[in-house]
Amino acid sequence: MTPAGMGLGATIVCLLAWAGLAAGDRVYIHPFHLLFYSKTSCEQLEKADVETPKEPTFTPVPIQAKTSPVDEAALNDQLVLAAEKLGDEDRLRAAKVGMLVDVLGLRMYRTLSETWSDPSGAVLSPVALFGTLASFYLGASDSTATQLQAFLGVPGEDQGCTSRLDGHKVLSALQTIQSLLVAQGRPGSQAPLLLSTVLGLFTAPGLRLRQPFMQSLAPFTPIILARSLDLATDPDLAAEKINRFMQAVTGWKMHRPLTGVSADSTLLFNAYVHFQGKMKGFSLLPGTREFRVDNSTSVSVPMLSGTGTFPHGSDAENNFSMTRVPLGGSACLLLIQPHCASDLDRVEALVFQHDFRSRMKNLSPRAIRLTMPQLRLRGSYNLQDLLTQAKLPTLLGAEANLGKISDASVTVGQVLNSVLFELKADDREQPVESAPQPAGPEVLEVTLNSPFLFAVYEREASTLHFLGRVVSPLHKA
Structure with a gap:
């Protein structure tokens, strides 16, 4: 077995052991059945593969196009509203995904801690990390999808359709997980929390993105900024433009701004998370x-x-x-x-x-x-570096099959997660x-x-x- 396979195997063994501890003496049910495609969904997918016409695509607007600032309060309100509409199955599915998030988050935190470069400290968002990889899973096919599913912590068993993760269910569960964090329970019981997530997809000019893929990312965050710019001629200038753009639309100063864009990249995927807690x-x-x-x-x-x-x-x-x-x-x-x-x-x-x-x-x-x-x-990290440290340097590399993201061949550059974490007193105290x-x-x-x-x-x-x-x-x- 390769080192990469050993790493994935160890993750899965730990995860299933954890699930077994939680299950106790209850009758065994596969811990992730709520996240797989159902038999009916699989039949619909097979039919769609034969009958559905070519998916619509679009070209992202240039990065200099006018963009409104992000309304963080509105994003938070959407999460609070989503929490009020949750059903029992939504909560159960969120608990299953939450277990996956924890295992992957702790594993990647330990990987990241081996190379801390900031003497002031660090912060990692397991939910953003998981959501980013789940987003790529939605855009992946064949062996790339299988490897991503395993890395997320779910064995594919017989590799059949009903053993495949339904990425839409996973991202919907992540929305539930985020909404539960900001839900306040009894009115006035605690000071409010704020959580907002923004995605930036930056493409080379002319690269067309599939509309269904973009729409499928909405549960992770409704703010998805797809912009195009020249990534090849002057990679440092491209990085500077992206940093200026994201700071303008979010108002957050980036801890470690994007640098070193690879000239052969055609897609950069950046997730930005802001958390603010007030301690009652x-x-x-x-x-x-x-x-x-x-x-x-x-x-x-x-x-x-x-x-x-x-x-x-x-x-x-x-x-x-x-x-x-x-x-x-x-x-x-x-x-x-x-x-x-x-x-x-x-x-x-x-x-x-x-x-x-x-x-x-x-x-x-x-x-x-x-x-x-x-x-x-503030903390930032490139998931490509984490994948390399985890012995999976090619998972999102040049050979990755990401045909559900674009009709054209996609070369993924940096995959950045940036976090702004704030904790302060309740102003009302x-x-x-x-x-x-x-x-x-x-x-x-x-x-x-x-x-x-x-x-x-x-x-x-x-x-x-x-x-x-x-x-x-x-x-x-």
Whole structure:
């Protein structure tokens, strides 16, 4: 077996083992049956292959064409509305995809952590990562589709139609997963969360994209910006134009702007994610506080503080503690603090593993006064680099069969995921200094004033939305 096959096999074995643990003693049902094509759908696909005329295509407009700025509030409202219309099957399908997202996200986070290049920290969106690869799956055929399905964590079994992932169901489940994150439950129960995802597809002039493929991406995000520009003559200039365009339409300054566009690329696929959380019951402390980056370096940063009863646990053997803080609805923030800053890498490797969920369950409620930095983190990574590190450098390479994206041969260049992650106090809260201390048990002081890890987790679909490390808060590239 090739190294690539071994890597895919290991992922599938871990995933099925995890699914088996969740199933317990129940009658076995294939864990992903809700994500496969049904027999009826397969018959319709076979009929369409024979009778359907050639799919319509279009040429993306030039990148200099006028484009309206993204309305993030409207995107968030759409997700909230989608959450209100969910049925039982939608939620069950989301839980299945959430399990896949977690396994792939943790695996790719570990891969990414081997080559951290930013000393300030990093943040990864498993949902954006999974959604990007699922989007390519929708555009793939034959062996490329089979490899992508396996990489997403689902074995194809007999390779028949009813053992194939239905990419539309997968992206619909991702929409459900995103909507559950921002759903608030009881009105006024928590400060609102904001989540927005924007796709940018940049093509060489003349490349025509298939309309059905573009339409199928809508559940991942309704904002899909397809633009054309010269990628070959001056790749650095092309990268600069793309960066200016995306910053203009989103308003987000990119952490590590696109660079080094390959001159032979005909398609660049970029996903941009913005998350903003406001912590109910937390306020911004006056002035700034010291954050120890390492034994010899400190920076002054704004700090948040709040007191409440939060699930908490300490692992004395491995020298770290965990605290879980509600963010809104069923969303929560998990904070992992090494007792010694130099242990960050070791604790990161230990905690962000396949038993991550079980660790979250081993926490007990405790009265806590929590102080932590206000966060504004940016992270970017090229999925092509991650695939290379995962021993799959050709998965989206020149030989990939992506005929459902375009009639013409497609050469995929960089596949960028960019994240802007913000965490701040609820503007409606009063300053902490004036708040009375709660009565009852002794309040434990937990202060995150040295490097730590974090995760944003949504409990209903059991999905990790963000994973990251903080070495220097509010670092600005």
